[in-house]
Amino acid sequence: MAALAVVAAAGLIVDDRVVLGAPVWFKPFKFAVSFAAYGLTLAWMLSRRPVPGRLGAGAAHVVVVSGLIEMAVITGQAVRGRRSHFNIETPLDQGLFVAMGLTIVALWTATLVIAVLLFRARLGDRATTWAIRLGVLIALAGLLLGGLMLMPTPEQQADGLRTAVGAHSVGVPDGGPAMPVTGWNTTGGDLRIPHFVGMHALQALPLFLYGIEALAGRFARLRDARVRLRLVLVAAGFLTGLLALVTWQALRGQALIHPDPATLTALAALATATGLTTYAALRRRPAPAAHDLPAASPTTTPSLATESPA
CATH class of the missing domain: 1.20.140 (Butyryl-CoA Dehydrogenase, subunit A; domain 3)
Structure with a gap:
């Protein structure tokens, strides 16, 4: 390839x-x-x-x-x-x-x-395992959504399905004005967009986790395995919501770069939910009470014995 x-x-x-x-x-x-x-x-x-x-x-x-x-x-x-x-x-x-x-x-x-x-x-630690598993699941959904392109358009049905069956675009003919690089339609819906978003979750989630691990040296909170797992789950939720959003937008015959108020509202809700869940995933756990701290060993310095593990 x-x-x-x-x-x-x-x-x-x-x-x-x-x-x-x-x-x-x-x-x-x-x-x-x-x-x-x-x-x-x-x-x-x-x-x-x-x-x-x-x-x-x-x-x-x-x-x-x-x-x-x-x-x-x-x-x-x-x-x-x-x-x-x-x-x-x-x-x-x-x-x-x-x-x-x-x-x-x-x-x-x-x-x-x-x-x-x-x-x-088991494919590694829990964050890696779930980044791989959820990436494959979302990719399967994106592949399956490609089947929507096989539905005959009204023009094709009127023509008796003589030359073509199915289309990338919704509401406009294929081959109209398009975005550079991607070729996605700029005047109507395009079912290639959810197909793309879903399929490439396969790479996006593992790469997202790789980015988190690369930052762990600078941010101690990211060294916590539970935090990394929670962030992977948040990212998977965002990709799933984005997949649903761009599918809904395309099926309504709406170009990606020309969203209507309903699409913008849904996008804002998705961004807000993602931001709040990311904050929750990163939130520092409260320091344990004094009676929960391990007793200092005779060789432990006082400063280390009283330091919070948080």
Whole structure:
């Protein structure tokens, strides 16, 4: 996938063809990068298990094969100058799109098997274990939300589903004005956004924990294992709420960068809840009463004997 990303990047430079308003090599590039990150993350998570097994290896191989088939179709359609997703214009296009759908089902099922295995194993301390477990669960939800894109639009139904079935955009046609880099629609809803947010929780939660541990040398409170666990749970709650919010926004045909008052209110509520729970997670425990302190040993200095462990 990393090698394919380089090839697709070169295609973006030398090939000026456009499909639905986007460079023809843009989708292969994005998907190659995404699959590379997905594969690396799952491989790292599986390596955390103390006792590797055949089931985990088999599920990993299914992910690899599914990704290869998916990218073969996407890249092949780019070479042909055709859209890969939702395209049923010809028997070949329809067959390739159906093949992609089957590979995604296989990938999701294999990821579910990996999630079950991760829930049955201790993957490190409690914060690390739950960062991995919850990241996989949210990623499974994000993958599943991709199925919303398969719903025919009113225009496609009126057309008799002759050329396409499903779309990224809600309320506007695919291929309109888009955000740079991501390509997300700027005039209507875009179901790729919740798909992206959910899938990349797989990386976000472990990276968040890594950031906490990197700061632990400067902030003593973060050296407490219970605090790190609570912060991971808060981050997982935030990502789950954000996933629900951007899904709701997209389904209402609303662009990410043009939120209405209802969306802004929900976002403010989510931010407030996250801030309050973060404060609660970081709040210093009260110092123990004097009778709870351990008795000083004969060799202990008075200052250390009376120092609060808090």
